[in-house]
Amino acid sequence: MRDLIKELEKFSADKNMSYGKIAKAMGIGQSTLSEVRNGTYKGDPSAVMEKIKDFLERHKEKMRRINFSCDTDVRKRVFYAIDLVKKYVASNVSEQIIESAKIAYIVGRAGIGKTHALREYARTYKAKCIFITAENNITDTVLVRKVAKELGIATNGRTEEIKDNIKAAVKFTETLVIIDEGEHLKPKVIDVMRSIADQTGIGLVIAGTEKLKHQLLSQRGEYEYLLSRAATIMQLNSLSTEDVGKIVKKFLGSDVELYDESKLSSLINLISTTVKGSARQLNNLLTLASDIASRPENVALTDGLITEAHIKAATKLLFIV
Ligand SMILES: Nc1ncnc2c1ncn2[C@@H]1O[C@H](COP(=O)(O)OP(=O)(O)O)[C@@H](O)[C@H]1O
Ligand SMILES: [Mg+2]
Secondary structure (H helix, E strand, C coil): CCHHHHHHHHHHHCCCCHHHHHHHCCCHHHHHHHHHHCCCCCCHHHHHHHHHHHHHHHHHHHCCCCCCCCCCCCHHHHHHHHHHHHHHHHHHHCCCCCCCCCCCECCCCCCCCCHHHHHHHHCCEEEEEEEEECCCCCCCHHHHHHHHHHHHHCCCCCCCCCCHHHHHHHCCCCCCCEEEEEHHHHHHHHHHHHHHHHHHCEEEEEEECCCHHHHHHHCCHHHEEEHCCCEEEECCCCCCCHHHHHHHHHHCCCCHHHHHHHHHHHHHHHHHHCCCCCCCHHHHHHHHHHHCCCHHHHHHHHHHCCCCCHHHHHHHHHHHC
């Protein structure tokens, strides 16, 4: 029992994962876990010990996945579009200008890395950045409350009142509001954020799929009005083979040195045609192929190196071909 707890403590230290998070992942209370660790648990600890054992077992089998960011064309375009709004916002503050909002719309098909890039931008932006994922049928009231919550403003009371409080809190600040999955937003809902931005000088970024673009370009009444405030409508493209190459090489890490150049480029070409421009499919394919490559019988053959055969095997498990 001490050994298991020691192992858990090592896991927590190595992974820099708090006991709160570990307890939550295992589905037990944080205090239960700490009592068991300290030997002060009143009940029978065997059920908890069993959970600890299972937890450690699950985490032994490592899964290789994309946990990094490459400078793909999508990422460049997303950053460019948000930077544009950032410049407007900064100049609004320094010149004390309040004029009609400038919105960056970012559109592209599913799976190409929109959310990945938006989150990275939000994480690294030095002033306040509010990140919201729009859900289907989200109403203006819900959106306003979400924004208020992010700003630490009371969310009870009338929507108009909350809106006024938001405006007072963000006026002439360099706040950016980024809304992801914007295809779920009705024009009336976008318009609430538009009016807050109009009156405060903050920046608004709305990203979404092609559906968002079609809605905007339909030029029907309310959308036309929102379209006229576009600082840019940034169109994103599917991943190029070059982008795929960047991600594959980073995924392979130091293993890259073990391939000869022509083998590596034909591997990248094969992967690129398989994933058809989707970063999400690329992630799925690489994870699965590396899992296949690390099976003992394959390690004996290729030392864990991912080959075209592993990519083809993974493709069969992932796609209908
Ligand atoms: N620039 C990037 N570098 C590395 N991996 C990326 C990058 N962009 C996307 N990915 C991978 O692709 C997956 C899907 O991207 P995501 O941002 O969710 O797509 P979208 O929002 O366009 O549907 C991510 O979870 C990540 O694994
Ligand atoms: Mg997304």
